Every structure is written in structure tokens, then in C-alpha cells.
Amino acid sequence: MKPRVLLIQPPLEDFYTTPIRLYPLGLLYVAAILKKFGIEVKILDTLNPLKKRKIPWPKKFSYLHPYLGRPYFFKHYQRFGLPMEKILKKIEEFSPELIGISSAFAAYYSQVEELIKTIRKYFDIPIIIGGNQATAASDDIKARCPEIEEIIPGQAEVSLPVYLARKFKSFFPSGLHNSEDRGVVDWRYLKPAHELLNPSSYQIGRKNYISLQASRGCPHRCSFCNIHLIFGRKIEYRPIGSILEEMTWNYLQRQVRIFNFEDDNLAFDREWFREFVMAIEKNELLKKAELTFMNGLSYENLDDEILWLMKRAGVKKLDLSWVSGDQAIRHRYQRPPKKDEADFFPLIKQAKRLGFFVTVYLILGLPGQSKEEIISTTEKLLDHQVLVGPSVFYLTPGSELYEELNLPDSIREDWDRYRSTAFAVETDQLKQQDLIDLFIYIRKRNLERLSAKD
Numbered sequence: 001m002k003p004r005v006l007l008i009q010p011p012l013e014d015f016y017t018t019p020i021r022l023y024p025l026g027l028l029y030v031a032a033i034l035k036k037f038g039i040e041v042k043i044l045d046t047l048n049p050l051k052k053r054k055i056p057w058p059k060k061f062s063y064l065h066p067y068l069g070r071p072y073f074f075k076h077y078q079r080f081g082l083p084m085e086k087i088l089k090k091i092e093e094f095s096p097e098l099i100g101i102s103s104a105f106a107a108y109y110s111q112v113e114e115l116i117k118t119i120r121k122y123f124d125i126p127i128i129i130g131g132n133q134a135t136a137a138s139d140d141i142k143a144r145c146p147e148i149e150e151i152i153p154g155q156a157e158v159s160l161p162v163y164l165a166r167k168f169k170s171f172f173p174s175g176l177h178n179s180e181d182r183g184v185v186d187w188r189y190l191k192p193a194h195e196l197l198n199p200s201s202y203q204i205g206r207k208n209y210i211s212l213q214a215s216r217g218c219p220h221r222c223s224f225c226n227i228h229l230i231f232g233r234k235i236e237y238r239p240i241g242s243i244l245e246e247m248t249w250n251y252l253q254r255q256v257r258i259f260n261f262e263d264d265n266l267a268f269d270r271e272w273f274r275e276f277v278m279a280i281e282k283n284e285l286l287k288k289a290e291l292t293f294m295n296g297l298s299y300e301n302l303d304d305e306i307l308w309l310m311k312r313a314g315v316k317k318l319d320l321s322w323v324s325g326d327q328a329i330r331h332r333y334q335r336p337p338k339k340d341e342a343d344f345f346p347l348i349k350q351a352k353r354l355g356f357f358v359t360v361y362l363i364l365g366l367p368g369q370s371k372e373e374i375i376s377t378t379e380k381l382l383d384h385q386v387l388v389g390p391s392v393f394y395l396t397p398g399s400e401l402y403e404e405l406n407l408p409d410s411i412r413e414d415w416d417r418y419r420s421t422a423f424a425v426e427t428d429q430l431k432q433q434d435l436i437d438l439f440i441y442i443r444k445r446n447l448e449r450l451s452a453k454d
């Protein structure tokens with residue numbers, strides 16, 4: 001009999017979430033690997049359909065209490081996800097030999113640990129975890145949660161087969177068949193197991209969407225970023241044909257009409273990106289779909305020609321990360337250096353001219369940033385008719401900045417505070433109160449600008 005593995009996207013608790021980006025892409029890659037080795041696999045996405053329930057405001061965030069319910073601020077603290085009893089019921093029904101859970105976020109690690117401890121209370125089923133947080137903080141997690149059988153770090157394509165060969169020795173008496181014996185599956189040719197999800201459960205508006213990846217890795221070294229821990233510092237692209245194949249299959253078999261790329265730096269290689277966008281534009285089927293890049297596109301390699309091609313290929317929205325309007329700050333945090341203000345603003349002007357809906361993201365709270373700079377950058381961006389996305393600085397374990405920052409233990413040791421909504425990291429220039437005020441200010445100004453346009 002085939003071994004059965006259940007993969008779980010866990011619940012989370014926060015003031016809000018982003019339902020249109022909860023597609024469990026990492027687990028679909030894990031599922032594809034398991035299927036490749038003949039293992040029966042099911043996905044339990046506890047965030048779909050998205051159940052929410054107001055829960056008591058955690059005491060540790062009591063400093064946010066005075067803001068609760070104010071315009072442009074959060075209203076409630078919520079638990080997102082299937083209730084625990086229902087999760088346990090699903091486990092009982094499938095009765096797996098192994099459970100795999102994704103642990104991507106420090107901020108939501110508490111919910112992962114609670115889930116693991118509860119499952120282990122009722123079932124004698126081994127549990128493994130993987131994902132960004134599992135990788136970045138594996139030693140700490142082992143100490144905090146001995147109930148975990150194994151933490152599988154990094155890309156599952158590399159690390160999971162090694163574990164599987166050991167775990168299911170009797171199923172693979174001569175190891176894992178063929179050259180993948182020693183554990184490396186080439187992710188570029190692996191199709192995430194989209195077929196395990198119900199297509200109409202993942203929609204943006206009324207359109208079915210999927211998230212996907214065309215590249216992994218990023219050669220830049222922004223000091224607040226930790227994605228190199230999983231994907232490395234070399235960029236690797238999939239063959240365009242393989243991406244088109246994944247998209248076409250989803251378009252035809254699952255009526256997917258929005259393709260959301262979660263790559264970290266898809267446009268890093270301008271020529272690759274140009275060819276890719278041209279291939280979509282030439283494809284009679286796929287050019288009818290919309291492409292989104294909600295994790296952001298680096299503006300470095302965008303120019304008039306690329307924007308024009310993107311427009312023709314069905315891109316409507318652009319998400320660009322500008323981080324800060326202060327060149328010295330961008331330099332200090334090692335943002336891609338190629339382009340500057342003199343290129344950036346003409347670029348957004350051109351994007352607006354072509355009819356893109358543009359959102360520009362700023363980080364609020366990097367050491368060295370000032371309130372005045374954030375306000376003047378916001379105003380300048382609003383003058384260019386773009387939406388400003390305020391992203392309050394949060395800690396990412398394993399990033400250069402995280403290692404350098406002099407943080408009080410009350411923050412460093414409390415992963416619940418590793419989220420934007422905790423407004424946790426104060427700097428000499430920006431205290432908690434300033435961060436909250438700036439966050440509210442930007443949201444308010446966005447809305448005023450939008451309603452002024454109507």
C-alpha cells in the first residue's frame with residue numbers, strides 16, 4: 001500500500017490577512033515531490049474557505065488598544081482558519097502515516113506549534129515541518145517543540161527526498177528510484193500539484209487564480225531580506241516552455257484566468273523577462289488572462305519597452321517596491337543600485353500613461369529613516385497618482401539586518417512581534433507612536449487621493 005501524507009497549511013492569528021495571496025504554493029511543490037515518488041498525498045488548506053473569528057486582543061499588543069477601531073486602523077484581532085476540532089476530524093478521516101506542515105512565518109509560528117502539540121495529543125502520527133521560518137530558526141524550533149519529528153530545511157526539492165528514502169525504507173527497498181536517489185529533484189521541471197486543490201476555491205473577484213514561480217533566488221543583498229536562506233543568491237529561471245505549459249494546463253483544465261507570480265525578483269534578467277512577456281503576448285490563449293506580480297517587480301529592469309510589452313501581455317497592475325525616497329537609506333540597506341529617483345519617477349509616469357494601476361511600497365521604520373522623509377516621499381508618490389503601500393518594518397530571522405540590530409530580548413525572543421502589525425521595532429528617529437501615526441497617515445492620504453479622483 002502506498003504511504004499517505006497529509007500536508008497542512010496552518011491557521012494564523014493577526015489583525016488582518018490577505019485572502020487573495022493565500023495560495024499554498026510551497027505545499028503544492030512538496031505534494032508534487034511526494035507524488036513523484038508514488039506517495040498518496042492530500043492538502044488540508046485550513047485557510048480555504050477562509051473562516052475568521054474575532055478573538056481576544058493579546059495582552060502583549062495592549063499598546064495598540066487606543067487605536068482599535070479608529071478610522072484607517074485595524075478593528076479586531078482574529079483567528080483565520082478551520083477550527084481545531086475540524087482539523088482533527090480531517091486527520092482522522094485520511095489517517096495519514098505522516099503529516100507535513102508549512103511554517104513560513106515567525107509571526108505565526110505560535111499557531112504552528114499549537115497545531116502540532118494538539119495533533120500529537122490525539123494521534124501518534126509523525127510530523128515534519130518546512131518553510132522559511134522552519135529553515136531560519138530550526139534549532140530554536142527543535143527546542144521549543146520536541147513533538148516535531150524532523151525539520152526539513154530549504155527547498156523541499158533538495159531536502160525532502162533524503163528524508164523520504166529514510167522514512168519509507170520498506171516502500172523504497174532500493175532507495176528512491178533513479179537518479180533522484182540522493183535527493184535532488186529539479187524544481188524547474190516540476191509542476192506544483194495544483195490538481196489537488198479545487199480551482200473555484202481560489203478566486204480573485206470571480207476569476208480563478210493560481211500563484212506560481214518562474215524563478216528562484218535573487219543576487220541582491222538587501223539587508224532586511226532573508227529569502228536567500230531558502231532560494232540562494234543565484235537566480236535560476238525555468239524554461240519558458242515549462243511555465244507556459246503549467247499556465248496553459250491551468251487555463252484549459254481549471255479555468256484559471258489570473259496568474260500570480262510570487263517570484264522574488266522575476267525581472268532580474270531583463271532579456272529573460274522580455275522574452276517571457278513576449279511569449280505570453282504571442283500566445284492566443286494566455287494573453288487573454290491577467291498576470292499579476294503581487295510580491296513586487298524590481299523597477300531596475302523595467303523601461304518603456306518592457307512596460308509596453310507587459311501591457312500587451314495582459315498585465316494591468318504593477319506592484320513596485322521603492323522602500324524609501326532617501327537614496328542614502330536605499331544605499332545603506334543595499335537596495336539594487338542601478339536606478340535612482342531620476343529613473344524611477346519617469347518610469348511610474350510612463351506606467352500611468354499606459355494605464356497600469358500602480359502601487360509603490362515603502363518600508364516604515366528602518367533605522368535611519370525619518371518621519372519627514374516618509375511624509376514627503378508619500379506626497380510625491382501621491383502626486384504621481386499611485387497608491388502608496390505602507391509596510392511597517394518587521395524582523396526576518398537570518399537577514400543581515402536582523403543579526404546586526406540591537407534589540408531588547410522582549411522583542412528578539414518573542415516571534416509574535418515579528419509582524420508589521422506589532423509596530424515592534426523602534427528606532428532613534430521613529431518611535432512606536434510615530435510608526436502608527438505614519439501608517440494611519442498613509443492609508444488616509446491614499447483614500448483622500450482616490451476619492452478626489454472620483
Ligand code: B12
Pocket residue numbers: 014015016017018021022023024025026027029030100101102103104105106107128129130131132133136152154155156157160211213225226227230262263264295394395396397418419420421
Ligand atoms: C506569498 C507570501 C505571503 C502571502 C501568504 C502565503 C501563504 N500561502 O501563506 C501573504 C501575502 C498573505 C503573506 C503575508 C505576510 N508575509 Co509573506 N511571503 C510570501 C512570499 C512572497 C512567497 C511565498 C511563496 O509562495 N513562496 C514560494 C514557495 C515555493 O516557497 P516556500 O513557501 O518557501 O516553499 C518551499 C520551501 O520553503 C519548502 N517548504 C515549504 N513548506 C514546506 C512544508 C514541508 C512539510 C516541507 C518538507 C517543505 C516545505 O519547500 C518549498 C518548495 O521548495 C514569501 C517570500 C518567499 N519568496 O517565499 C513571503 C514570506 C513568507 N512572508 C513573510 C512575512 C514575514 C509575511 C508577513 C507576516 C509580514 C508582515 N506584513 O507582517 C505578512 C503577513 C501580512 C498579513 N497579515 O497578511 C516572510 C517570512 C519571514 C519569517 N521567517 O518570518 C517571507 C519569507 C518574506 C520575507 N523574507 O520577508 N506572505
Ligand code: SF4
Pocket residue numbers: 218219220221222225226227264265298336
Ligand atoms: S531585491 Fe528583493 S529578493 Fe532580492 S535581496 Fe532585495 S528584497 Fe530580497
